[in-house]
Amino acid sequence: NAGVTQTPKFRILKIGQSMTLQCTQDMNHNYMYWYRQDPGMGLKLIYYSVGAGITDKGEVPNGYNVSRSTTEDFPLRLELAAPSQTSVYFCASSYGGALSDTQYFGPGTRLTVL
Amino acid sequence: QKEVEQNSGPLSVPEGAIASLNCTYSDRGSQSFFWYRQYSGKSPELIMFIYSNGDKEDGRFTAQLNKASQYVSLLIRDSQPSDSATYLCAVGFSGNTGKLIFGQGTTLQVKP
Numbered sequence: 307n308a309g310v311t312q313t314p315k316f317r318i319l320k321i322g323q324s325m326t327l328q329c330t331q332d333m334n335h336n337y338m339y340w341y342r343q344d345p346g347m348g349l350k351l352i353y354y355s356v357g358a359g360i361t362d363k364g365e366v367p368n369g370y371n372v373s374r375s376t377t378e379d380f381p382l383r384l385e386l387a388a389p390s391q392t393s394v395y396f397c398a399s400s401y402g403g404a405l406s407d408t409q410y411f412g413p414g415t416r417l418t419v420l
Numbered sequence: 421q422k423e424v425e426q427n428s429g430p431l432s433v434p435e436g437a438i439a440s441l442n443c444t445y446s447d448r449g450s451q452s453f454f455w456y457r458q459y460s461g462k463s464p465e466l467i468m469f470i471y472s473n474g475d476k477e478d479g480r481f482t483a484q485l486n487k488a489s490q491y492v493s494l495l496i497r498d499s500q501p502s503d504s505a506t507y508l509c510a511v512g513f514s515g516n517t518g519k520l521i522f523g524q525g526t527t528l529q530v531k532p
Contacts (some may be wrong), residue, residue: 316492339519348508348523348525348526349510349520350508350522351519351520351521354517354518354519356516356518364519365521396463400517400518402516403515403516403517403518404516405471405514406449406469406471407518409518409520410466411463411464411465412463413463414462418464
């Protein structure tokens with residue numbers, strides 16, 4: 307199993323550009339999450355999904371959109387990039403949402419907006 | 421507003437010592453508590469979780485939970501230089517959403 311994979315690893319965007327961060331998991335997990343991590347900070351939840359076709363906002367959803375058309379994929383869309391979106395983005399997945407369900411993280415995408 | 425607080429450190433301990441990492445949380449409805457380790461430039465990886473009051477041991481790691489005082493701690497015995505990393509505390513809630521609130525992390529430095 308590859309686990310959770312993310313592409314690209316690095317990206318530089320200009321202000322106002324758009325991009326999609328890709329996330330795929332091959333563990334047949336139902337739940338998937340997108341976090342951002344700013345330097346020296348913990349992770350902030352952007353969006354999450356409890357299954358195909360179901361998504362919901364996290365703590366910091368503004369400026370982002372998601373979709374979940376399949377169990378495996380959970381792309382994150384930035385429509386109009388802003389310098390405040392410079393961060394490291396982590397995708398994670400878990401089997402379910404039970405208290406003991408572990409979240410497994412992808413390697414991250416480091417995004418810089420100039 | 422649910423909050424999880426950690427001392428950002430760095431916490432510096434000599435090799436072989438016990439490292440003690442602390443985390444407090446604001447929401448009394450918090451149900452589950454996770455400790456993740458994150459090496460510089462890498463993604464978080466789970467060390468252990470706890471959801472009952474008391475201690476839970478796994479090898480050199482012990483998680484301690486005190487719901488009345490709203491804190492959770494992680495003890496690392498016989499600290500090794502390879503334990504040098506940032507340790508993230510995360511708190512989960514009932515409702516089956518899987519949502520976690522993370523603290524800002526404590527950086528641990530183990531000096532040979």
